[in-house]
Amino acid sequence: MSDHLSRTFAALADPTRRAILARLSSGEANVSELAQPFLKNMSLPAVTKHLKVLESAGLVSKGRNAQWRPCRLNGEPLRDAVDWMEEHRIAWEEQLDRLGAYLKTKTRGAQHGHKK
Amino acid sequence: MSDHLSRTFAALADPTRRAILARLSSGEANVSELAQPFLKNMSLPAVTKHLKVLESAGLVSKGRNAQWRPCRLNGEPLRDAVDWMEEHRIAWEEQLDRLGAYLKTKTRGAQHGHKK
Numbered sequence: 001m002s003d004h005l006s007r008t009f010a011a012l013a014d015p016t017r018r019a020i021l022a023r024l025s026s027g028e029a030n031v032s033e034l035a036q037p038f039l040k041n042m043s044l045p046a047v048t049k050h051l052k053v054l055e056s057a058g059l060v061s062k063g064r065n066a067q068w069r070p071c072r073l074n075g076e077p078l079r080d081a082v083d084w085m086e087e088h089r090i091a092w093e094e095q096l097d098r099l100g101a102y103l104k105t106k107t108r109g110a111q112h113g114h115k116k
Numbered sequence: 117m118s119d120h121l122s123r124t125f126a127a128l129a130d131p132t133r134r135a136i137l138a139r140l141s142s143g144e145a146n147v148s149e150l151a152q153p154f155l156k157n158m159s160l161p162a163v164t165k166h167l168k169v170l171e172s173a174g175l176v177s178k179g180r181n182a183q184w185r186p187c188r189l190n191g192e193p194l195r196d197a198v199d200w201m202e203e204h205r206i207a208w209e210e211q212l213d214r215l216g217a218y219l220k221t222k223t224r225g226a227q228h229g230h231k232k
Contacts, residue, residue, distance in 0.1 A: 013123075013126035082198070
C-alpha cells in the first residue's frame with residue numbers, strides 16, 4: 001500500500017482521524033488541543049499515534065518552531081482523493097442516468113401500447 | 117472500525133479495489149471479467165478477496181440470477197464519503213482564502229508604508 005491515494009484513504013478510514021482533520025480545517029492547533037476532546041475515551045499516546053498516521057500520509061504537518069509546533073492541515077493529498085472520487089461519481093451517475101432514460105422509454109412504449 | 121464511512125475509506129485504500137470500482141462504473145461485469153486485468157500480477161482468489169472487501173463495505177453488490185451474477189457498483193456509500201470530503205475541502209479552502217486575504221492586506225500595508 002505504497003501509493004499516495006491508498007495512504008490517504010487509509011488515513012481517512014478512522015473516525016478519530018477524521019475528527020482531527022475536521023478540527024484542523026478550522027485552524028492550526030497543538031497536540032494537546034487536538035487530543036483534548038478524545039481523552040475521555042482514549043489515552044494521549046493513542047491520539048498521537050493517530051496523528052502520526054495522518055502525518056505519514058502527508059495530511060498533517062507540524063510547524064518548525066521548537067516551542068510551539070502547531071499541527072496544520074495539508075489539503076493537497078485530500079484534493080487528489082476528492083478528484084479520484086469525483087471522477088468516479090460522474091461515471092456512476094452517468095450510468096444511473098442511462099438506466100433512467102432506458103426505463104423511461106420502456107415505460108412510454110408500454111403506455112403507448114396500452115392506449116392502442 | 118464499524119462505522120460505514122470508515123469501511124468505505126478502508127475499501128478505497130487499495131489500487132486493485134479502486135480499479136475494480138472504476139471498471140464497474142462503466143457497467144456491470146461478472147467476477148472473471150473483473151479479475152482478468154489483474155491475473156498477470158495476482159491469483160484469482162486474491163482478486164475475489166478484494167471483491168469481498170468491496171461487497172462487505174456495501175460498494176459492490178451481486179445480481180440474484182444464479183447463472184449470471186454480475187457485480188454492480190452501489191454508489192450510495194461512495195456519495196457519503198464524497199460528501200464528507202467536500203465538506204472538509206470547503207473548510208480547508210476557506211482557511212487558505214483567509215490566509216491569502218491576510219497576506220494581501222499585509223503586502224498592501226507594506227507597499228503603502230514604502231511609498232510614504
